Amino acid sequence: MPPVPGIWQGQVFPLSFSDCSFQYSISHLALANPAFPMYPSVFAAEVFQRQFGVVAAVGGYAPGRLEFIGNHVDYNGGLVIGATIDKGLQAAAGRRADGRVRVFSPAYGAAVEGELAGLAPLSGDAAWANYPLGVAWALQKHTGAFPAGFDLALAGDLPAGAGLSSSAALELATAVALRELFGRSIEPLALARWCRQAENEFVGMPCGLLDQGVSAFGQEDHLVLLDCRAETFQTLPLPAGARFWVFNTGAKHALLDSLYATRRRECEDALKILRQFYPQAQYLADLSFAEVERQRAALTPDQYARASHVTREIERVRQAVVALERGDLAAVGKLLVASHQSSRELFANSCPELDFIVDQLVPLPGVFGARLTGGGFGGAVMALTSPEFSIKTAAPVLDAYGRQFGHDVVVFPTRTGAGAHVLL
Numbered sequence: 370m371p372p373v374p375g376i377w378q379g380q381v382f383p384l385s386f387s388d389c390s391f392q393y394s395i396s397h398l399a400l401a402n403p404a405f406p407m408y409p410s411v412f413a414a415e416v417f418q419r420q421f422g423v424v425a426a427v428g429g430y431a432p433g434r435l436e437f438i439g440n441h442v443d444y445n446g447g448l449v450i451g452a453t454i455d456k457g458l459q460a461a462a463g464r465r466a467d468g469r470v471r472v473f474s475p476a477y478g479a480a481v482e483g484e485l486a487g488l489a490p491l492s493g494d495a496a497w498a499n500y501p502l503g504v505a506w507a508l509q510k511h512t513g514a515f516p517a518g519f520d521l522a523l524a525g526d527l528p529a530g531a532g533l534s535s536s537a538a539l540e541l542a543t544a545v546a547l548r549e550l551f552g553r554s555i556e557p558l559a560l561a562r563w564c565r566q567a568e569n570e571f572v573g574m575p576c577g578l579l580d581q582g583v584s585a586f587g588q589e590d591h592l593v594l595l596d597c598r599a600e601t602f603q604t605l606p607l608p609a610g611a612r613f614w615v616f617n618t619g620a621k622h623a624l625l626d627s628l629y630a631t632r633r634r635e636c637e638d639a640l641k642i643l644r645q646f647y648p649q650a651q652y653l654a655d656l657s658f659a660e661v662e663r664q665r666a667a668l669t670p671d672q673y674a675r676a677s678h679v680t681r682e683i684e685r686v687r688q689a690v691v692a693l694e695r696g697d698l699a700a701v702g703k704l705l706v707a708s709h710q711s712s713r714e715l716f717a718n719s720c721p722e723l724d725f726i727v728d729q730l731v732p733l734p735g736v737f738g739a740r741l742t743g744g745g746f747g748g749a750v751m752a753l754t755s756p757e758f759s760i761k762t763a764a765p766v767l768d769a770y771g772r773q774f775g776h777d778v779v780v781f782p783t784r785t786g787a788g789a790h791v792l793l
């Protein structure tokens with residue numbers, strides 16, 4: 370069906386990118402899971418040219434992120450440490466003479482097009498495009514209407530649905546490309562905030578600033594410490610000998626989005642009650658665990674558990690900063706494991722698959738610590754290891770996981786990588 374002018378249409382059509390889809394297999398270990406499309410050999414500029422028949426004018430790149438420690442503390446005004454990884458998404462863009470917008474990604478096999486003037490959230494197969502379209506909406510809201518429409522192609526090697534925040538990468542890559550295309554001058558903090566706004570208000574996901582902030586401010590060989598209350602970012606050097614491994618369980622709770630929103634509401638409800646005792650507190654982050662504990666009787670068991678997780682997790686982030694400064698990876702690892710335990714018991718955002726991986730990994734040689742990374746309710750485990758840790762060390766865990774859950778866990782080592790930047 371041809372797109373109707375002024376109305377956004379999502380068209381799904383079969384694509385055979387046989388030259389660029391990839392899958393390495395080491396016996397039962399898949400480094401790339403077909404369920405999470407990755408197109409590492411394809412550059413967005415190539416995709417753009419193939420799809421739109423002209424050369425792209427500009428390109429942006431943004432990486433995925435690891436949530437190192439600081440789980441569900443961002444929207445509670447807390448401290449969180451993240452890291453940009455060496456996998457990400459590219460956006461290639463070109464202006465059009467008319468007011469239309471076309472957005473394409475081989476990973477979704479869908480082209481979406483409509484009028485710039487009629488930007489509105491889409492549903493169904495085209496819903497993935499709400500991330501780039503939401504960014505176009507937010508950028509115009511803050512910097513003025515674009516003078517023309519645009520074509521945008523997206524590609525990259527960051528798996529979706531793995532807890533590595535491909536959504537923020539999609540947003541930031543698009544934002545960088547559109548910023549260049551329309552000559553807008555936007556500081557990284559504004560870029561991160563407006564991308565978050567796009568996700569909150571256009572996509573409808575009530576996330577905090579972690580994902581967009583880390584993707585914007587990350588640096589190779591560094592972690593990013595984000596103070597979500599002050600919205601300030603600081604990079605921390607990654608101690609020598611630290612390595613990261615990602616174990617993507619592929620588990621995805623059917624109610625993921627609504628569970629995230631529920632946890633957020635539970636935190637807000639707990640804060641409302643605690644403010645009767647501590648009226649100066651604007652966020653849960655303004656309270657200590659001792660203060661929460663003192664008012665335990667006023668909270669429901671769930672509210673108490675959520676507020677305990679948040680306040681103690683922020684304390685763990687502070688301790689992690691100190692341990693990282695000392696280069697004490699063993700101490701950092703213990704904090705990561707304690708964080709996972711807290712997600713499991715107090716915040717209730719883990720799941721059997723994540724718990725299994727963490728439990729199996731922690732006793733292994735070379736593993737400093739492991740925890741779920743990101744929102745939870747499925748997704749991936751991040752392990753902090755020494756350089757000695759290898760796929761061989763991990764093999765028994767992968768075997769055991771396969772026996773327990775009847776499907777493979779997707780594992781890959783990852784390094785820290787550059788934050789969002791201009792391409793081309």
Ligand code: GLA
Binds near residue numbers: 441577744
């Ligand atoms: C998701 C959200 C982030 C943050 C984490 C949990 O990744 O997008 O804003 O809340 O979950 O820490």
